Amino acid sequence: MIEDNLPEYRFSLTGNHTNGDWRVLTRLNYFSDIFEDHIDAGLPIEEVGAEYTVDFEVGYHINESFIMTLGARNAFDNLPDENVLYDTEVAGSKYPTTSPIGLNGGFYYLKGVYTF
Numbered sequence: 001m002i003e004d005n006l007p008e009y010r011f012s013l014t015g016n017h018t019n020g021d022w023r024v025l026t027r028l029n030y031f032s033d034i035f036e037d038h039i040d041a042g043l044p045i046e047e048v049g050a051e052y053t054v055d056f057e058v059g060y061h062i063n064e065s066f067i068m069t070l071g072a073r074n075a076f077d078n079l080p081d082e083n084v085l086y087d088t089e090v091a092g093s094k095y096p097t098t099s100p101i102g103l104n105g106g107f108y109y110l111k112g113v114y115t116f
Helices: none
Strands: 010-019 022-031 034-036 046-048 051-061 066-073 107-114
Touching: 022 066
Parallel strands: none
Antiparallel strands: 010 022, 022 051, 034 046, 051 066, 066 107
């Protein structure tokens, strides 16, 4: 059963470009469909559709030792398919808890890295 709870296919296409002190990264991620059966209660198994997400990063080298990066994982705030069968009533889960893209949508960050 656990094998069906993982996507059979997962692909990513990444572009990374550096120009002077600037660095730009873009990534397209694909996850094929999964089966949601996290409560193992003998309920009908729900198929969760395939998903795409897009990640971005823009970094700037402040000096030789410090880089600041602004980024987003799942930049367009994609959410998995909503549970439509029994999970919302039995387990209280609006989205499949085992979805490979998570269930919180986008993640945005500012990161500083100092190397010495």
